[in-house]
Amino acid sequence: MPEEKSILNWVSPGDKTGEFKRQQSVFRSWISTAPDAEFPPEKNRYHLYVSYACPWAHRTLIVRNLKGLQDIIPFTSVHWHMGSKGWRFAEPGEDVAGANTSPDPVHEGFTHLRDIYFEQNPDYEGRFTVPTLYDVKAKKIVSNESSEIIRMFYTAFDDLVADEYKKVDLFPQKLQKDIEEMNDWVYNDVNNGVYKSGFATTQEAYEKSVTTLFTSLDRLESHLSSSTTPYLLSAPHITEADVRLFTTIIRFDPVYVQHFKCNIRDIRSGYPHLHTWMRHLYWDYPAFSETTQFEHIKKHYTKSHGQINQFAITPVGPVPDIFGKDEGVAALGGK
């Protein structure tokens, strides 16, 4: 494959700005209860392909769990390594950490996620990304945009889940405006900001992104310090804003601080409110802890990005990946 065509070139070699520019997702259909819907909600009809390493896919696993969709939407995680053909499935008999890290159970013989994209269109030229929500019956990709997949999960399957899950409202009417506003800057500066910092190929592009990232982390810290509840928007329960921020913050100390050079501060010693908020979600809600696989997270980034880490050595620390709920840096022996 010529260099400029490699999917592992995160900044196009011809781009003098050195800035990472994330592409728009291509598949944007919706699962809907409308009478004539192409993709109606049905148990076991849809398969969710994720990577435990990926923060965008992680959103969908958390929401699937919070909304009680585990028996309705099966999922498979790809192997943590991304090579020149993109994400691959585990091979038969291969031992990969985490539940559902099997070969593709839907398509016998498919070895890579991209095989599913080429099944749709042999001339497909977009990226082969997780999450991918796939309709097994129609053999079609419904969506590969996490922000939309999670919103489908909020309500589309409500007729199929128990009442306790129907009640889970991650996008309540009265907070929608606040959530959208926060999504806007948190997506650009934080969720995508770590990638813009880490993939930058000029000093200027890196510094611009990393400075914006930390300004926005400061803003989140101050936001949480005045929250009247343990959640981001002073809501009495988890909302979309918590889910979307969590998947970046949980990866921050283990990977982004060193691998993406996001090291002005770290979460555990520099952001007490974010640290408490993150550990509350992780330790008190299985939806967050059961879907977090630190081995995938650490190995994926450090062993897949040859341009950043030539020898693919995964740093041992930080230790631990996450502190216990009531521990802090002092647990390391410091005061």
Ligand SMILES: N[C@@H](CCC(=O)N[C@@H](CS)C(=O)NCC(=O)O)C(=O)O
């Ligand atoms: N906007 C997409 C982004 C998804 C995305 O970029 N996923 C990454 C993994 S973290 C991926 O699969 N990248 C493969 C590639 O770009 O080749 C979403 O939120 O669903």
